[in-house]
Amino acid sequence: MIGVVGAGAFGSALAAVEAAAGREVRLWGRRPPEPPAGVEAVGDLAALAGAEAILLVVPAQATGPFLSAYGAALPDGPLVLCAKGVDARSFRLQTEIAAAALPDRPLAVLTGPGFAAEIARGLPTALTLACADPELGPALQHALSTPRLRLYLTDDVVGAQLGGAIKNVVAIGCGLIEGAGLGQSARAALMTRGFAEMTRLATALGGRPETIAGLSGLGDLALTCGSAMSRNFALGRALGAGLPMPEGTVEGVATARAACELGARHGVELPIAAAVADVLDRRATLAEAMEALLARPLKEE
Incomplete structure (x- = not known):
């Protein structure tokens, strides 16, 4: 049973x-x-x-x-x-x-x-x-x-849980981009760099990169970052378009704030998670958050 x-x-x-x-x-x-x-x-x-x-x-x-x-x-x-x-x-x-x-x-x-x-x-x-x-x-x-x-x-x-948790935050960010009409190129960039953040945080907490590259990380990220069936993506899209937020539990809202705290405790930079949290908590507009991300120092991939 x-x-x-x-x-x-x-x-x-x-x-x-x-x-x-x-x-x-x-x-x-x-x-x-x-x-x-x-x-x-x-x-x-x-x-x-x-x-x-x-x-x-x-x-x-x-x-x-x-x-x-x-x-x-x-x-x-x-x-x-x-x-x-x-x-x-x-x-x-x-x-x-x-x-x-x-x-x-x-x-x-x-x-x-x-x-x-x-x-x-x-x-x-x-x-x-x-x-x-x-x-x-x-x-x-x-x-x-x-x-x-x-x-x-x-x-x-650890890796399986962090992949599933942090991808929700990235999905909200992708929804924000979709709702604001910022284009598919921007969404692809955010997904890819969000995946890098997932990997950095998971490995810092003892997870393995290959786990994040599997179903619980990359697979879940691919599913939720472009589908209206994802509550996280749908919430971000509504916010980006200036529409009322959909009803129901959206796990990425609380996790965005928690992820930033985990990153700070473990010395891991999470600029995308921080930007999403700033927009959700109205510390920054979407335009300000995107400008801050694009203005970060140039670096190797």
């Missing part, structure tokens, strides 16, 4: 694809949700007892509060963290938050390029499963992979 905690779009999509593969799936929400076909909705976390894996699919900024409130009620078993973001209060990764709240709990991370709507429809998707435990990782890979959801395994938990 697979347990899914969090009945939003992504949690419901993961529940649906696992159920379509013939697995027993139980989906928990604070209010029992209307489940996808083949999924059992439950209102008590105890109903997830005995699960091969429990997927925690709540927003990144809600992980800490959720585990504080409900962590003691979570049945034993591997916990797979599915949110992409750095905590804006503690500047910790999702696994760091979970390890502090649930010591000795087996942990893994599910991340990479996958839109909830496409996963729910059964469209082919490949994601990254990151797990430091050499026995648990392969077991979870086989337990969660389906004919329509292919999971690639890595033990680089």
Whole structure:
């Protein structure tokens, strides 16, 4: 049995694809949700007892509060963290938050390029499963992979999380460029230099460059930096065009600020993340932020 905690779009999509593969799936929400076909909705976390894996699919900024409130009620078993973001209060990764709240709990991370709507429809998707435990990782890979959801395994938990988190910030920046009509050349430049920032920060924190070059970094970046299905890109595009911001959780907003703090703590320059944060917090207009980026000293690539 697979347990899914969090009945939003992504949690419901993961529940649906696992159920379509013939697995027993139980989906928990604070209010029992209307489940996808083949999924059992439950209102008590105890109903997830005995699960091969429990997927925690709540927003990144809600992980800490959720585990504080409900962590003691979570049945034993591997916990797979599915949110992409750095905590804006503690500047910790999702696994760091979970390890502090649930010591000795087996942990893994599910991340990479996958839109909830496409996963729910059964469209082919490949994601990254990151797990430091050499026995648990392969077991979870086989337990969660389906004919329509292919999971690639890595033990680089830090790199996988930072790729998924920082690409949201870059996607907001690309949306700003799109909304303001600054052109595809500018968007390509921002994506490429944003990828360099992702790599610098991840390696400074102990991640590996090849992880950032994989699905959890480059793959997710390619998906989210040009599609209106990306909430981060859509928010940036609306801001760039002077339109009202779309509703819903946009993970890159809080992560932009947190990434800048992480960069400062580790001596890593993140000019694009800083520019996005400045625009979001209205410390600079988009025009001022772009001018500052273009005026940076010339350097080798």
